[in-house]
Structures are given as structure tokens and as C-alpha cells.
Amino acid sequence: MSAVRKRLRRGRATSRNPERTRGLLLQAAFQEMYRSGFRSADLDAILAAAGVTKGALYYHFDNKQALGHAVVDEVIAKSYSPKVGAAFTERQEPHRRCGPHYSVHVAERRRP
Numbered sequence: 001m002s003a004v005r006k007r008l009r010r011g012r013a014t015s016r017n018p019e020r021t022r023g024l025l026l027q028a029a030f031q032e033m034y035r036s037g038f039r040s041a042d043l044d045a046i047l048a049a050a051g052v053t054k055g056a057l058y059y060h061f062d063n064k065q066a067l068g069h070a071v072v073d074e075v076i077a078k079s080y081s082p083k084v085g086a087a088f089t090e091r092q093e094p095h096r097r098c099g100p101h102y103s104v105h106v107a108e109r110r111r112p
Contacts, residue, residue: 022060024050029067030075038068 028049033041043064047054061067 018060021050021052021056024052025057025060025067026071026075030071033068033071041068 025046028046029041031049032046036042036045041064043054043057046067047057057067061070
């Protein structure tokens with residue numbers, strides 16, 4: 001048996017790669033939260049967009065709030081300068097921490 005386990009998922013072979021899975025979850029969560037807002041973000045939609053299972057989500061994050069904090073800390077705050085990123089260091093609800101910054105982040109990521 002090889003060191004990297006392969007399994008069939010939706011007709012394609014995938015390897016277990018926790019870092020890649022976490023990245024897919026964060027990007028899918030960001031898009032869903034941008035589209036629907038944190039409170040209305042649908043975990044099933046995030047899972048479908050990322051192409052992972054609910055077990056994978058809960059392996060990386062304890063709950064939806066932890067996922068929201070990770071989106072703010074690892075996706076949004078890292079794309080800003082240190083001065084702006086410092087505003088994200090407060091610990092409060094994810095939707096309150098990033099509010100208007102979602103649209104700025106999406107606009108910057110869409111630039112060629």
C-alpha cells in the first residue's frame with residue numbers, strides 16, 4: 001500500500017491532503033459568507049463548493065464560528081497591509097470583524 005492513500009470520490013481519485021482540504025474549505029466559506037453573510041452561510045453549500053465531507057469540515061474546525069474566525073484571520077486579514085490587518089485582531093463575532101472588508105477583498109482578488 002502506498003504512503004498516500006487514495007480513495008474514489010465522485011468518480012475521481014483524491015489523495016488526503018489536510019492543508020489543501022483546509023484551503024478549499026476556507027475559500028469556499030469565504031465565497032459563501034460573502035454571498036450570503038456569515039449568519040446565513042449554508043454549511044452544506046460550503047461543503048459542496050469545496051468538494052469535501054462534513055467530517056473534513058469538523059476535523060479542521062470545531063463549529064461554524066471557528067470557520068468564520070479562520071476565514072477572517074487566514075483569508076481576509078492576510079490580504080491587507082499590516083496596518084489594516086491589525087483591525088482584525090479583536091475577538092468578536094466573525095461577521096462583525098470583517099463587515100465591509102469582504103467586498104474590498106473580493107474586488108482585489110478578482111483583478112487580473
